[in-house]
Amino acid sequence: MTADLFNLSHVRTIDLPRHARADGEVVVAEAAAQVPFRIERMFALAAPIGAKRGHHAHRLCSQLMICVSGAVGVICEDGSKQKTFTLDRRDLALLVPPGLWNTVEFRHDGSVLVVLCDRVYEAHDYIRDYAEFLSFRESVHA
Numbered sequence: 001m002t003a004d005l006f007n008l009s010h011v012r013t014i015d016l017p018r019h020a021r022a023d024g025e026v027v028v029a030e031a032a033a034q035v036p037f038r039i040e041r042m043f044a045l046a047a048p049i050g051a052k053r054g055h056h057a058h059r060l061c062s063q064l065m066i067c068v069s070g071a072v073g074v075i076c077e078d079g080s081k082q083k084t085f086t087l088d089r090r091d092l093a094l095l096v097p098p099g100l101w102n103t104v105e106f107r108h109d110g111s112v113l114v115v116l117c118d119r120v121y122e123a124h125d126y127i128r129d130y131a132e133f134l135s136f137r138e139s140v141h142a
Contacts, residue, residue, distance in 0.1 A: 006097040007078040018091040037118035047106040057127040061119040070111025077101040079137040
């Protein structure tokens with residue numbers, strides 16, 4: 001990890017190509033074009049309205065989040081600032097780099113969030129305690 005940690009200015013939305021026809025649509029996320037990393041893992045989260053998931057940061061893993069059904073709010077924090085991003089379209093993705101705390105709020109029943117990651121699951125990559133997250137950020141900047 002470099003001494004220059006990511007902050008909220010590094011979190012960004014990405015418009016994905018959407019191809020609509022009378023019989024439906026397809027939304028595309030291609031490596032190098034919209035996904036800025038090699039995809040090593042994909043998972044999907046589904047939860048009832050009002051549920052909150054996440055509550056963690058990653059030391060190394062970058063994520064690209066896409067809400068394929070319903071709507072979610074993604075709250076990102078860098079230890080001093082916080083920003084909420086709304087994902088309510090299949091053709092809008094959110095890039096969340098490592099070193100940022102994130103919480104996902106499910107805003108509609110039936111919401112489904114797909115997450116693409118640049119790393120496989122590694123338990124040691126997760127920071128699940130907010131005080132530990134703040135210490136991690138301070139230690140990297142020291």
